[in-house]
Amino acid sequence: GEDVEQSLFLSVREGDSSVINCTYTDSSSTYLYWYKQEPGAGLQLLTYIFSNMDMKQDQRLTVLLNKKDKHLSLRIADTQTGDSAIYFCAEVMNTGFQKLVFGTGTRLLVSP
């Protein structure tokens, strides 16, 4: 199937680290992505990782990829209230036409 799964909700305090997890399905995905959706807005690409990498760091964001377990995670260091949003992981499906398959989304709530 095409189920990309995430936990639904995460609550952290400002300044803590947040870790959002994702289990994907297609081991042939060349790239895996993290999107951020702020309230009332569309999705924005946050970061991505190439499938031959184990880790990618981008300022406060660290992406970890475990291909054996098809597990992707996004760590946000020093989480701020502005990081409160829904985070979606996504993989690429090649079924004649490349399309993104999105995870179920994790709502991150950062409290002061």
Add this chain to the structure above:
Amino acid sequence: NAGVTQTPKFRVLKTGQSMTLLCAQDMNHEYMYWYRQDPGMGLRLIHYSVGEGTTAKGEVPDGYNVSRLKKQNFLLGLESAAPSQTSVYFCASRPQQGAVHEQYFGPGTRLTVT
């Protein structure tokens, strides 16, 4: 540039009514997409278009029709709305030369069917 805009932002329909959602982009993108977003689920692709005059089905096309008469506009139609079509609808576009993840998303249309 306005980017990707969607009209309307909100709408309430009664079962059986019809409506059209409009997506417009001013970036001269070839590819356009319609998704629906439901609680606890990721975005699911309804229909997409790879250029003016072309459309194709995504993973959940039933109950929807689309048209791409002009390159900048992608219309999503509901001929006979059902409560199961209550959702938030997102449009996206990207350039043909771009990668699949280089999609620009609109702000969404929240549709409620009673």
